[in-house]
Amino acid sequence: MQPYVICHMMSSLDGHALTDGWDRAFKKSAGDLYETLAQTFEFDAWICGRVTMQEIAHDDGYPKGLAKGTIPRTDHFVERNANSYAISIDPHGKVGWKKNEALGSHVVEVLTEGVSDDYLAHLQSVGVSYLFAGKTEIDLQHVVDVLSRQLGCKRLIVEGGPHVSGSFVNAGLVDEVSVLILPLVDGRGEHPASFEVSPDAWKQPAHLKLSSAEVQEGGAVWLRYTRA
Numbered sequence: 001m002q003p004y005v006i007c008h009m010m011s012s013l014d015g016h017a018l019t020d021g022w023d024r025a026f027k028k029s030a031g032d033l034y035e036t037l038a039q040t041f042e043f044d045a046w047i048c049g050r051v052t053m054q055e056i057a058h059d060d061g062y063p064k065g066l067a068k069g070t071i072p073r074t075d076h077f078v079e080r081n082a083n084s085y086a087i088s089i090d091p092h093g094k095v096g097w098k099k100n101e102a103l104g105s106h107v108v109e110v111l112t113e114g115v116s117d118d119y120l121a122h123l124q125s126v127g128v129s130y131l132f133a134g135k136t137e138i139d140l141q142h143v144v145d146v147l148s149r150q151l152g153c154k155r156l157i158v159e160g161g162p163h164v165s166g167s168f169v170n171a172g173l174v175d176e177v178s179v180l181i182l183p184l185v186d187g188r189g190e191h192p193a194s195f196e197v198s199p200d201a202w203k204q205p206a207h208l209k210l211s212s213a214e215v216q217e218g219g220a221v222w223l224r225y226t227r228a
Helices: 024-039 050-056 117-126 140-151 162-170
Strands: 004-011 045-049 085-089 105-111 129-132 155-158 176-181 208-215 221-227
Touching: 004 024, 004 162, 024 176, 045 050, 045 105, 045 162, 050 085, 085 140, 105 140, 117 129, 129 140, 155 162
Parallel strands: 004 155, 004 176, 045 085, 045 155, 085 105, 105 129
Antiparallel strands: 176 221, 208 221
């Protein structure tokens, strides 16, 4: 059965998702509320892109020269019975994990076949699971299928960044969109929107149906949508 996929985002009133430059206390309060709401979805796995995962991993690179030869491009699962999984969309293999857990969840790297043997050797050395989702580009449908078939995931929550969230929506894989709108106008037009899709990949708008709108303490509004 296809997993239920939720895209959970947080943005300013004008639709910007990056929080750099925002007041520290406001950002922490908003982040805490965002995570509290995320937990209500009772998900099996949470999905983020490379940039977000590098921040979570406190990434300072990974050691080179670990591979003693060519490593087969086959999926490698260290843990199949974890309480939750942290899914890192990292096509070129750049996140330097120091351990195989992120925020209490077992890490699974999603890679293309072009990653280096040294990177795969590094992941194996720290006990991180990984799967291959394409030769040069990530096939998100394949990712969802593997997480369901191999790890038994039934509910997935996509938490950004904007390009990862946009890619899931553009691929038609999202069953529900959840957006926490904050009482803040960012105003920087060059900042990405909550959902970003490259012009050459864009197919059509994703039409949604509002299922709930709740005012939160502090003036934020939590909007939830399902497919139209």
